[in-house]
Amino acid sequence: MMNMFRMMTGNIKPVLAAVAVAAGLAAAVPQAGACTRVVYQGEDSLFVVGRSLDWKTPIPTNLYVYPRGIEKAGDVREGAKRWVSRYGAVYAVSYDGGVTEGMNEAGLVINGLFCKGTVYGNAQTAGRPPMSLAVFVAWLLDTHATTEECVATLRSHDFDISGATFDGGTVSALHWGITDASGRTAILEFDHGEVRIHYPGDILAMTNDPQWGEMKAVLEYWDKVGGANFLPGAVRSPDRCARANFFAHNVERTADGRTAVAITRSVLACSSVPYRYTLSGEPNLSSTQWRSFADTKNRRYYFDIVTGDGMYFVDLKRCDLRPGSPVLKLDTSRHAHDCGDATRWLEVSAPFTPMY
Secondary structure, eight states, X not given: OHHHHXXXXXXXXXXXXXXXXXXXXXXXXXXXXXXXXXXXXXXXXXXXXXXXXXXXXXXXXXXXXXXXXXXXXXXXXXXXOEEEOSSOEEEEEETTTEEEEEEETTOOEEEEEEOTTOOOOOTTTTTSOEEEHHHHHHHHHHHOSSHHHHHHHHHHOOSEEEOOOBTTTBOXXXXXXXXXXXOOEEEEEEETTEEEEEOOTTOOEEOSSSOXXXXXXXXXXXXXXXXXXXXXXXXXXXXXXXXXXXXHHSSOOOSOHHHHHHHHHHHHHHHSOOTTOOOTTXXXXXXXXXXXXXXXXXXXXXXXXXXXXXXXXXXXXXXXOXXXXXOEEEOGGGOTTOOEEGGGGOEEOOOOOXXX
């Protein structure tokens, strides 16, 4: 303990500054929607995108595999965006009504995380073709292969995004992490109707509030402190982001996909919120409900429900994604005690019904 104190004394001022900034930014944010996303960079073009979904109650989530060639609409309203899928993909669909995240056969991964500062529309966006949050991620995965392709589409902003409330009236205020098979990452945010694209560069993690500009400043404080000396340990968004970023930079790099997923899983465990975490006077605290890991090189999408006995994966390379192939579904409630290759458990299914 004395040695640790001596290591920290030289850095006590930046530590206190970082703590003050992080606490100030997070104090006004109810801890109701917490998630963590991290990008692991291995050897030989191997990347694993891991994320935790944290919420105050379980969010039932099933996995769907969609083939190419399906015509889709972004909303039920007149004039909605329409497209035909160019890429097959696996989606994580919450409440069987909205795509939270997924990976397509090109290795593009998109994850939605809560960000309470989000405002999607303004007077200028109101007349554009409607796009529901329920299928927004699916649209991007269906029609893009790379991060830069997504960014180009998003910058054109020829749509009006909105979504239904859920879980008793909760508004889906989100921002998104986008990573492709090359490891190129972008963060998408909506600021009062304006599209904001950020390139995190050497920062490998993202969480929730505040929006990226302020979060980056917090992480820069912690980078100066040095995680080997001190890391924030609370469950606030900036604390989790700082821990995940530090550990992602300081784990072994491997070319083995299974080992890479195991490493990413351990990084997320260090930055997740304990299951059924409670704190006196804070009734809306979130805890980690499930985690996912997308191996962009081997096209394997892993799913890990914290109350389950194990973790399983869908291998997109083994799925029939040709036009005309059926939609497949993995009902996660029926596989709570299973682990390993879940591709064999996929069943032909009707498409999910979006919560427009």
